[in-house]
Amino acid sequence: MAKQRHPAFVCQECGAVYNRWKGKCEACGGWNTITEEAGSASPMAGPVATRPSRAKGRIFPLEGLQGETKEAPRTPSGIAELDRVTGGGFVHGSIILLGGDPGIGKSTLLMQASAALAMRGERVAYISGEEAVAQVRLRAERLGLGQAPVELASETNVEDIIATLSQGRPPALAIIDSIQTMWTETVESAPGTVTQVRGSAQALIRFAKTTGTAVILVGHVTKDGQIAGPRVVEHMVDAVVSFEGDTGHHFRILRAVKNRFGPTDEIGVFEMSDQGLREVPNPSELFLAGRDMATAGTAVFAGMEGTRPLLVEIQALVAPSSLGTPRRAVVGWDQSRLSMVLAVLEAHGGLKLAMHDVYLNVAGGLRITEPAADLAAAAALVSSLSGNPLPPDTVYFGEMGLSGAIRPVAQEQARLKEAAKLGFSSAVSPQPRLEKSKNSKGERLPLATSAIGHITDLVANVAARRRKAS
Ligand code: TYD
Ligand code: MG
Numbered sequence: 001m002a003k004q005r006h007p008a009f010v011c012q013e014c015g016a017v018y019n020r021w022k023g024k025c026e027a028c029g030g031w032n033t034i035t036e037e038a039g040s041a042s043p044m045a046g047p048v049a050t051r052p053s054r055a056k057g058r059i060f061p062l063e064g065l066q067g068e069t070k071e072a073p074r075t076p077s078g079i080a081e082l083d084r085v086t087g088g089g090f091v092h093g094s095i096i097l098l099g100g101d102p103g104i105g106k107s108t109l110l111m112q113a114s115a116a117l118a119m120r121g122e123r124v125a126y127i128s129g130e131e132a133v134a135q136v137r138l139r140a141e142r143l144g145l146g147q148a149p150v151e152l153a154s155e156t157n158v159e160d161i162i163a164t165l166s167q168g169r170p171p172a173l174a175i176i177d178s179i180q181t182m183w184t185e186t187v188e189s190a191p192g193t194v195t196q197v198r199g200s201a202q203a204l205i206r207f208a209k210t211t212g213t214a215v216i217l218v219g220h221v222t223k224d225g226q227i228a229g230p231r232v233v234e235h236m237v238d239a240v241v242s243f244e245g246d247t248g249h250h251f252r253i254l255r256a257v258k259n260r261f262g263p264t265d266e267i268g269v270f271e272m273s274d275q276g277l278r279e280v281p282n283p284s285e286l287f288l289a290g291r292d293m294a295t296a297g298t299a300v301f302a303g304m305e306g307t308r309p310l311l312v313e314i315q316a317l318v319a320p321s322s323l324g325t326p327r328r329a330v331v332g333w334d335q336s337r338l339s340m341v342l343a344v345l346e347a348h349g350g351l352k353l354a355m356h357d358v359y360l361n362v363a364g365g366l367r368i369t370e371p372a373a374d375l376a377a378a379a380a381l382v383s384s385l386s387g388n389p390l391p392p393d394t395v396y397f398g399e400m401g402l403s404g405a406i407r408p409v410a411q412e413q414a415r416l417k418e419a420a421k422l423g424f425s426s427a428v429s430p431q432p433r434l435e436k437s438k439n440s441k442g443e444r445l446p447l448a449t450s451a452i453g454h455i456t457d458l459v460a461n462v463a464a465r466r467r468k469a470s
Helices: 080-086 106-119 133-142 158-165 194-211 283-288 335-349 371-386 412-421 455-469
Strands: 008-011 034-037 095-100 124-128 151-154 173-177 214-220 239-244 251-259 267-273 276-279 298-305 308-320 328-331 356-362 394-396 426-430 448-452
Touching (some): 008 194, 080 251, 080 267, 095 106, 106 124, 106 173, 106 214, 106 276, 124 158, 133 151, 158 194, 267 283, 283 308, 298 412, 335 356, 335 455, 356 371, 371 455, 448 455
Parallel strands (some): 095 214, 095 239, 173 214, 394 426
Antiparallel strands (some): 298 308
């Protein structure tokens, strides 16, 4: 069959195809990302029709949306924190992309999941394109999983892998570690190029869909947080899961970025130990461990990650600046969100911050995306500037508007319950919509809340603590 050939110049970041070289990719704005991929067929060119069409002209099922469909069958991994993120286990025939920085623990996590499944009698294949069989085996032994009957191979050719997996009973789970090392004979570009990654992923997706095997593709992440190359497969897979964490800290967060079969806001929390990854069923305890309660500038935020409440410490340092343009640095939170909170504190809270450096840190290396953290961040900032420590038994949550108004946030009850469980006795939170000591369903709130409606209340609150203390 004659393939339609194009001189293809492909952006290695986003996969955009050009017919001549350019310095800058117009699609993603990347510089020097376009390389020639010799002789590759244009991905736009579909298979050339050689037979007369057998199109039926009947593609709609009669029942439409009312038709009966069973819930997608799943295989739980047995690792609760992993199953929480996937939505209850690996859906048969689905394909998951697991991204993360090198060394974060992707191979470790997947080896543990494979072993757990294999121990329960499922057929599991672990294909490593990066490490030799001996290396993978050594790691499994260190993890105490040497006895698990996982089928292990070191291979990079997708056709060989699929031919091997197709023998006998289809595996329940196949791990491809990593997709960047795979190559397929159907594409002529060099391994590691976007075209190869896309071609290999396509072949593996077809295998997953036809056999019902759940396939996990490992993808490396570049410095700017993008899944390099495999970004082009993000839209082809059923779920994109990222494994995050700071290599300086021992815990890791598993987060679903996209999930066709489950939630995308759940996180799984693990701790890296010398025996591999350990599940952390109660992350708040972990994130609050070693908290300094006597120093000004720290506030505990009662947050939510999906359906799970999570308490974390937010630390702020506001110090006089020696620079013309004061420094603003933030770790674990959004930089523009910090700028907004600072602007509101200046405009409506009466704080003078223009001559101060401001540092904000979410303790433990967690990354917060919820706007509900505004109030906790503001409390930490006000506390640091004024030098008054906040009460150690209080949690903070609430979204701040540009007018300085504190707006209610979702799942108040769950946040308060978690705080009560961990020994906190009060909360500073937005004005509840109903009665003061009850929530919207009429249930009693599990701890005393002091509701504030405007940022000036917070500033007055913190200032009052100084008067009490002196
Ligand atoms: P790995 O799973 O190889 O990372 P990835 O596949 O994401 O590149 O994990 C490597 C790191 O994990 C390495 O720095 C050592 C550490 N580690 C432990 O701390 N304990 C363990 O039991 C194992 C297996 C690894
Ligand atoms: Mg690895």
